[in-house]
Amino acid sequence: MNQGYKKYKPFRPISLPDRTWPDKVITKAPVWCSVDLRDGNQALVNPMNLEQKLEFFQLLCDIGFKEIEVGFPSASDTEYEILRALIEQDLIPDDVTVQVLVQAREHLIRKTFEAIDGAKNVIVHFYNSTSTLQRKVVFETDMQGVIDIAVSGAKLIRELTEEITAKSDINIRYEYSPESFSGTEVENSVLICDRILEELGATPENKVIINLPNTVEMSTPNTYADQVEYCHRNMKHRDCAVLSIHPHNDRGTCTAATELGIMAGADRVEGTLFGNGERTGNADIMNLAMNLYSQGVDPELDFTHMNHVREVYEECTQMKVHQRHPYAGELVFTAFSGSHQDAINKGINYINKENSPYWEVPYLPIDPADLGRQYEPIIRINSQSGKGGAAFVMRQSFGYDLPKAMHPEFGALVKHACDSCGRELTAGEVFDIFKREYLDVSEPYHLLTYKFFTEKTDNGQVEDFEGTIRYDHNTQAVSGKGNGPIDAFFNALSGIGLTEYEFVSYSEHAVSGGADSKAVSYIQLRHKGEIVFGVGMDSNISIASVKGIICAINRCEKRGE
Secondary structure, three states: OOOHHHHOOOOOOOOOOOOOHHHOOOOOOOEEEEOHHHHHHHOOOOOOOHHHHHHHHHHHHHHOOOEEEEEOOOOOHHHHHHHHHHHHOOOOOOOOEEEEEEEOOHHHHHHHHHHOOOOOEEEEEEEEEOOHHHHHHHHOOOHHHHHHHHHHHHHHHHHHHHHHHHHOOOEEEEEEEEEOHHHOOHHHHHHHHHHHHHHOOOOOOOOEEEEEEEOOOOOOHHHHHHHHHHHHHHOOOHHHEEEEEEEEOOOOOHHHHHHHHHHOOOOEEEEEHHHOOOOOOEOEHHHHHHHHHHOOOOOOOOOOOHHHHHHHHHHHHOOOOOOOOOOOOOOOOOEOOHHHHHHHHHHHHHHHHHOOOOOOOOOOOOOHHHHOOOOHHHEOEOOOOOHHHHHHHHHHHHOOOOOHHHHHHHHHHHHHHHHHHOOOEOHHHHHHHHHHHHHOOOOOEEEEEEEEEEEEEOOEEEEEEEEEEEEOOEEEEEEEEEOOHHHHHHHHHHOOOOOOEEEEEEEEEEOOOOOOOOEEEEEEEEEOOEEEEEEEEEOOHHHHHHHHHHHHHHHHHHHOO
């Protein structure tokens, strides 16, 4: 590659110094047209069979597409078959228009009109290539030559429309594409599009779709937007056209090109689910729709069941949706980084605490639940994870709301386990660490029996604790009084020599609902200047606190061994 770059000609952008699209904001969804069953299907290693196409068509209808390009019926028997099956089995909803593609060639156009017989709503989409390179290399003609091809096709299509509508109630709309628009001089694109609008008798009441394909992505997205805006502003019959775009992804900037194209004046977008298509693919309509959704704009498509959409897509196309694919990938709502996990954890806590009507969670542009995704996989634990991640997993997966002061200690335990095993930890493994470190600690001090009772005095009331503790195979009775259960228990412990522990704080909450709910108590103690935590569980919150204190003492004693 050292010198190979010299054989490529740089794309020459058009001059549009007064462009307006940079100041535009997309405030409504364009008309969406899925081309999965045509453009997407022709790019598959193993094209879909009839059963798969019918399943995919139903998926597109369920998502909410109102315009669906179902194939190139004049190209092959299998393409013809899908359209006939949809029509004859009455599988096309009344509010859905099927679109068929055809080259501007007479015998192909006639075959296409045979294929659409019996349909209710159809878009006949015809095209011919107009680019400078195709005119020079493929057709060996000038611009007038390709205009003549398009005009001839338009005349025949209009004639056949009159014939078929005379004997049926079919509603036919027209679409024309100057294929390879992005490589065509913009003034020539305007010229041919206006000529076709005239030939097809387009009016403001009966518009024709003019589709401007970025057939091969040849430039930066802003240049494509300039081309679209030029046509939008300079077509004589713009009020008679629905301006459509059909971007491809050769440079990897298709989503940006599409969004800028809408800002530049496009009313309609053709694309596919997950961007499947020739070479590097088409515009990803799911991605585009969800981008609108994330900005508070109704995309008019429903991806509530994103996992189902992905499963049907993968089954029918034998293609895989990448783990990092926007919105749909397995890992797109997952954070491994400690700082990201901590911010997500705080964001969700904030929403719950403030009861905010808005989604305001760092690193998550939308709520995964809107797509039917679960919260459990949002934070996954590996060696890069931090204290907030482990706490999030404990709360979301198991209902333990660890106090913030405890996050560093537990996070360090989880991180050490990740480093030791050299891989990601599952939520269950994180809980196993918590259970081993806090819930299953019963040595060296083991609380055998315990009870609290309240004693009334002249000065109010006093809490009494009585119980037995085993230590080093010896069992001792302990008792103490205090102004509350924790104070009483600490006074009882002082009777067996445990006087170096200072109570710092505690928090508690229920971990399950209903009559069988248990309370969990988080205890923070200080011993010779060091902080240690303990956790206790019981149906009685006072006993849960006592167990938490014993847990903290045991953990501290083990530390000193």
